[in-house]
Amino acid sequence: MPRGAGTGLSGGALADGSAVLVVLTRLNRILRIDPTNRVAVVEPGVVNARLSAAAAPLGLHYAPDPSSQTACTIGGNVAENAGGPHCLKYGVTANHVLALEVVLADGRLVELGSPGGEPWGPDLVGLFVGSEGNFGIATRIAVRLHPLPRAVRTLLADFASLRSAGEGVSAVIASGIVPAALEMMDQSCINAVEDSVYAAGYPRDAAAVLLVELDGGAEAAVAAEATTVAELLLTHGARSIRTASDAAERERLWQGRKKAFGAMGRLSRDLVVQDAVVPRSALPDVLETIGRIAATYQLTVSNVFHAGDGNLHPNISFDGAVPGLKARVDAASTEIMEACIAVGGTITGEHGVGLDKLRYMPLIFDGDSLAAMRAVRRVWDPDERVNPGKVVPVHACREWAGWGPRATGPGSAGQTRPGTADPGAMPRGSGDRMAV
C-alpha cells in the first residue's frame, strides 16, 4: 500500500499485517516549475508547503492548502483529493492536477492527461484523483499554479451564537463575493487555541468566530469587497470585526486556525477528527444538532471548519483509556454523520473514506453505485491488491454479487454474472440502500 507522510485522517494509509508499505517520501523532487504556463511537475513525496515556497519567488503558489500542508505530500493530496481553507475560491486538488504518471498494480507505467490539462480521451486524471491509492501509485504529478494575490484582507468576526455565525456564512456566499477562505471556529476550539502556543488573540467569550480572507489582483476591489463582507457580517449578528493590519497579524490569525487540531491535543489524550459536508444553508441547524449529540453522549465536540464550503470538522476529544468511552464516541460519530446525510450532505469532504468512513458508504450510495465503484477499482487493479480494504465496503459487494438478477421489466431474463469473470464486470447491486 502506498503511503506519503501518513498525515491522512481517515485511516487510508494504515496497513493491516499482510500489506507491504510503499513509502514515497524519498520521491521528493520538484522536477520543474514553468512560470510562463503556471505549471509545476513534482514527485509524489514533495511536501505541499514546499511547492508553494519554491514557487513564491516566481510570484506563484500551489493553492490547495490542507492544514497539514507543512507535512503532507502532494502524492497524498492527489490520493485523497485534499482540500484546505483556500479551496473555497481556488478549488480542491482535483481542480489543480493536469497530468499524472501512474504505476498500475501490475507494474505498468501509464501517462494520464496532457501537459495543458486537457483530458486525453476520457478524464482518467479526474477519475484517479481521490481514488485513495486504489487505482495505482502516482509517481509524477503536473499541477497548476496560481499567481500570488496582489491584495489580501483578513477579517476576524466574532459572534454570540453559532446560529448567527452560520447565517453570516450564508449571507456572504449568497452575495456573490467569493472569499479566498471562510472558516469557522466554535468556543471550545477558540479556547483550545488560546490556551496553546498558537494563541491568536481570538475572543474567548465568543460562541464562534469567522475567519474571512479576501484576495485578488487589485487593492481597491479587495478593499471594497472586504467592506461589503464586514457590513454583511455585522448585519447578521457579528459583535465585532477585526482586520489584520499587517502580514504578521494575518499570519497569527491563520496560525491559530491551521494549528487548531494540534491545539486540541491539550483537551484530552485522544481526538477523533471528523469530516462531513452539508449544504451551506443547513450549517446553523446542523451545528445545533451536533451540539445536542455532544450533550446526549456527554462528549466534548469542538468545531473548526471550512464554513464557506459547508465542510464540517466536528472533533471529539476523549480519553480512550476510560472504559466504554470509545463506544460512545463511535455512536456520536455515527449520529453526526447521519445528521449530515439527512440534510443532503456527505460523509467526507476532503479527508477521504479510508477505513474510518467505510461503514457509512452504504448510507449514501445504493448497491448498484457501490458495485459500480468496485468494478472501476478492478479495472485498475483486478486483484484489488493496492491499498486493500479501503473506500468501498468490499465484503458487502461480494454478498451483493450473489444476490442474483434484478428485475428489469416484464419478461426480464436478467442474468447474474459472476463478479470475478471479467475484471471489469460489475457485481450486481440490490438497488436498495442497506446497512452493513
Place this chain on the structure above:
Amino acid sequence: MSLLERVRALLGDDAVEIAGGPDAVPRVAPASPDAVALLLGTAREEGWRVRLEGAGTWLPADAPADLALTTRRLDRVPAIEPQDLSATAEAGIGCDLLRQQLADRGTWLALDPPGLAGRTLGSVVATATAGPLRQGFGAVRDHVLGVTFVTGDGRLVHSGGRVVKNVAGYDLTKLEAGGFGAFGVIVLVHLRLRALPRADQTFVLAGTREDLTQVAEDIVAAGLQPAALELMSPALARREGWALAVRLAGSAALVASQEAGLRGASGGRFTALRADEAHGFWMRAAESVATRPVTFRIGGLPDSSDELLDLLQHQVGDEWVSASPAVGAIRWAGDTTVDRLRRLRRTLAGLEVPLTLERAPWPMRSAVGHFGAYREGVGPLVASLRRTFDPGEAFVVAVEGSE
C-alpha cells in the same frame, strides 16, 4: 414482438416519439431515470444498439442504431438552492431554459457552451464542451458536483452529490463528464452555481492575430482575472479582423477595478459592448460553431497557443477558430476530411496535445473517433471501463475510431 411493441409495452405509447425518422430509427423518450434504466436493461437482453440524443442540435443524429434514446422528456429541475449555490437538473433540460430558471433565483451556471441555446445540459456535460468562460471558471467538470447515469445494461448509478465538496467514493462523475455517453447515459446532474454577477461587461478589440496575442499576454501579465479572454477568427467574431473579447464578471467593485486594469494593460484600445450587444456577440459566436459540419477542440500549454493556431491554419484552415490563449484551449469548426484530421491528430500527439473530435457526421466520427488513439497503456483501461459500463456494447459511440 417487434422492438416498437416491446418499447410501448415497457414505457407506454407516449414514450415513442417517432416511429421511424428519416433513417427509420425509432426515437424513444423515457420520462424518468427509471424508465431509461428499464429501456437499457431491455436493450441489453435484446441486443439492441442504442444511440443517445438530446435536443438533436449538436451531434448529428446519424449513428446507425436500432433505436435512439432521447433525454428530451427528462427536463425537470428538481432543485435550485440560491443559498447553497447548487442546483439539480435532469439531463434533457435545454440550457436556455435552465439558465432562465437559475437567473430567476439570482443564480448562474458559469458555462457558455458552443451550439444553439436549446442544447441540453446532458449534451454539454457528456461532451464536456466548455466555451470562453473556461478562462475564468474552468472546464465543464468543474461545475458538476455529481451525476446519476444509467449503464448500458440498465443500472442506475449515483456519483458525487449535491454539496460543493465531496470525496466519498471514486469520482465516477469525471468519467461521465466528457465520456460522450460511452460509459452511460447521464440522466441527472448536480451543479455548482455562482451568484448572478452584479456586473458583467464585455470588451472587444479587433486587429491582427499577432497583435491581439500580445495584448492577451499583457492582460494576463497585469494580473487581471477575466471571466473570458477569447481570441476569435474574423468570421466567428463577425469583425473585419481577428477579435480579442474580454468578459469581466463579478461584484461591481471587482469589475470596475478589472476594467481599469484592462485599460491600463491595453492602452484603452478596447470597445465596451452594451449589455444587449454583448449578449448577441457571445450567442452568435456560440451558435456559429454549430453551423459548421465539424468541430474539435485541442488543449495545450498556454505558451503554445500561437504555434497551435499556426498549425491549424496550415493543416485545416482557421476560418472558424475560438481560442482561450491563457488556458491553452482552442476550438475549431469547419469542414475537413478524415485524412486531414488524422494527420493533424498525429502531429498534435507529437506535441503532447490531445485533439477531441466534438462533432462530425457519423462516417467521420466512426473513422476518426472522438478520442482516437490513447497514450501508451491507456487503451486497455478505457476498453475495460467501457466493458464495465456497457457490457453488451449497446451504446453506439465512436470513441476510438477505426484507424
